[in-house]
Amino acid sequence: MEIDIKIISPKESETAFILTRELMEYHNALDIFTMTSQRFKTLIENHAIISCIAYADSNAVGVMNVFYKYTTFSGRKILYIEDLYAKEKYRGFGIGGKLLDKAKEIASENDCEQIELKCAAWNKNSARFYESHGMKQDKEWNIYTLDRLFF
Numbered sequence: 610m611e612i613d614i615k616i617i618s619p620k621e622s623e624t625a626f627i628l629t630r631e632l633m634e635y636h637n638a639l640d641i642f643t644m645t646s647q648r649f650k651t652l653i654e655n656h657a658i659i660s661c662i663a664y665a666d667s668n669a670v671g672v673m674n675v676f677y678k679y680t681t682f683s684g685r686k687i688l689y690i691e692d693l694y695a696k697e698k699y700r701g702f703g704i705g706g707k708l709l710d711k712a713k714e715i716a717s718e719n720d721c722e723q724i725e726l727k728c729a730a731w732n733k734n735s736a737r738f739y740e741s742h743g744m745k746q747d748k749e750w751n752i753y754t755l756d757r758l759f760f
Contacts, residue, residue: 622650628672632694671695690726
C-alpha cells in the first residue's frame with residue numbers, strides 16, 4: 610500500500626472536512642461539532658489551519674489539522690495538532706506515523722519549538738501511539754478551559 614501525505618488547498622477542503630467529521634463521530638462528539646464545511650474551507654483559505662490528507666493508493670484515508678500558537682517563554686511557535694485521524698480499517702498501516710512525520714516536517718520548516726496535542730483520557734490506544742512516536746504526556750501543566758457560555 611502506497612501512502613502519500615498532502616497539504617491540501619481550499620479546493621480539497623470538503624474531503625478534509627468529511628474526515629474531520631468522522632473523527633468527531635469516533636469521539637462521540639457530533640453533538641458539539643458545529644464546524645461547517647464553509648467555515649473549514651475559510652480557515653484553510655486564511656491559513657488559520659493547515660490540513661493534510663493521507664492517501665492510501667489514491668484513497669483519502671486520514672486527516673491531520675494543525676495550527677500555530679506561540680509561547681512567551683521563547684517567543685517561538687508551537688505546532689498544535691488539533692486532529693489526527695486514520696479511518697479504522699486503515700489503522701496499523703503507518704498512516705498515523707506518516708501524518709506525524711508531516712507534522713515534524715512542517716514544524717521544522719517553520720522554526721517551531723515543539724509539537725503539541727491533546728489526547729482524550731479514555732483513548733489509551735492513541736496515547737500509546739503518541740508515546741511510541743516519542744511524545745510525552747505533560748506532567749507539569751493541567752489544561753483549563755472556559756466555555757463560550759461564560760464569556
